[in-house]
Amino acid sequence: MYRIRFHGRGGQGIKTASRILGSAFFNEGFEVQDAPVYGAERRGAPMFAYVRAARAPIQERGIITRPDLVIIADESLVPVPAANVLQGVTDRSVLLINSAESPATWKERLKRIGTIVTLPVSAEITDRAELPYIGVMCAGAAACLTGVIRCAALEDAIRTELGAHGEAVVTQNLKQAMAAYDAMQAQAGLVIEGGAMAATDYADPEWVELQFEAARIAAPDVFAPGTSVQVKTGVWRSMRPVIDYELCHRCAWVCSTFCPDSAIHVRADGAPEIDYDHCKGCLICATVCPPHAIRVVPERDAQAEETEGAKA
Numbered sequence: 001m002y003r004i005r006f007h008g009r010g011g012q013g014i015k016t017a018s019r020i021l022g023s024a025f026f027n028e029g030f031e032v033q034d035a036p037v038y039g040a041e042r043r044g045a046p047m048f049a050y051v052r053a054a055r056a057p058i059q060e061r062g063i064i065t066r067p068d069l070v071i072i073a074d075e076s077l078v079p080v081p082a083a084n085v086l087q088g089v090t091d092r093s094v095l096l097i098n099s100a101e102s103p104a105t106w107k108e109r110l111k112r113i114g115t116i117v118t119l120p121v122s123a124e125i126t127d128r129a130e131l132p133y134i135g136v137m138c139a140g141a142a143a144c145l146t147g148v149i150r151c152a153a154l155e156d157a158i159r160t161e162l163g164a165h166g167e168a169v170v171t172q173n174l175k176q177a178m179a180a181y182d183a184m185q186a187q188a189g190l191v192i193e194g195g196a197m198a199a200t201d202y203a204d205p206e207w208v209e210l211q212f213e214a215a216r217i218a219a220p221d222v223f224a225p226g227t228s229v230q231v232k233t234g235v236w237r238s239m240r241p242v243i244d245y246e247l248c249h250r251c252a253w254v255c256s257t258f259c260p261d262s263a264i265h266v267r268a269d270g271a272p273e274i275d276y277d278h279c280k281g282c283l284i285c286a287t288v289c290p291p292h293a294i295r296v297v298p299e300r301d302a303q304a305e306e307t308e309g310a311k312a
């Protein structure tokens with residue numbers, strides 16, 4: 001059975017990618033399961049989707065914890081603990097990373113001796129949540145890496161899954177998917193099917209065992225909002241809102257009220273201030289600000305500016 005996991009961000013077409021790959025397997029006569037798993041809401045948030053494909057009925061259920069192939073559509077997810085892209089990866093797993101960096105660099109960085117393949121899709125793109133063809137390209141590359149999906153089966157799957165969007169969309173996606181498929185030709189068949197798993201093969205998920213404590217200590221004690229302050233949802237952000245204080249009218253309540261995460265505080269002088277540890281980058285504040293005092297900057301550029309500023 002092939003066990004394949006896609007990791008990406010909300011908005012990158014990862015759910016569709018898993019459906020395309022599942023349909024392509026189906027076209028080749030496989031039994032298939034595919035399902036997306038979302039965390040919290042909105043574009044940019046880490047999510048994953050998985051595909052199982054086998055020549056016999058699939059009895060396994062649930063999240064794939066021992067993947068044969070992991071596709072990382074967004075390399076910025078690798079260091080994000082919540083994305084957990086390396087969960088269950090072993091030396092026999094293949095990692096396909098959308099990155100302009102070489103497999104050797106990634107091997108060194110991840111300290112892995114398994115197989116890493118890179119697909120440089122997004123080097124020139126700034127808003128990662130809007131990579132237009134990343135999902136379909138990952139599906140095309142993955143199809144080739146399995147070695148059991150022909151171009152015709154992939155094309156039919158893309159037509160099935162995207163046909164409702166019209167011929168122009170299908171044509172563009174086909175072009176990108178086939179380019180990614182061709183780019184992987186040298187590694188066709190690299191992914192090896194895993195064997196059947198028995199219940200005795202089950203490995204505990206990577207959870208944290210909490211010590212049992214008396215109810216007096218361990219019972220929930222939530223009296224106010226903000227108890228999730230330790231969850232730095234700012235890592236989800238692909239675009240950053242930046243307040244231009246020259247243009248800001250200090251109307252105060254508009255942006256801070258509309259921010260769904262209470263990530264804009266009003267300072268004592270009446271000026272708004274964004275808490276970037278918890279701003280998810282939904283950009284509602286930029287939309288509602290009456291004088292357009294909040295500009296939108298690609299997160300990558302903003303971080304580069306910060307690094308430069310710190311050096312200066």
Ligand code: SF4
Pocket residue numbers: 243247248249250251252253254255256272288289290291292293294
């Ligand atoms: S809504 Fe715009 S003008 Fe009003 S406080 Fe926020 S940034 Fe300033």
Ligand code: SF4
Pocket residue numbers: 241258259260261262263264274278279280281282283284285286
């Ligand atoms: S982009 Fe603006 S509205 Fe959205 S979470 Fe960040 S500060 Fe709040």
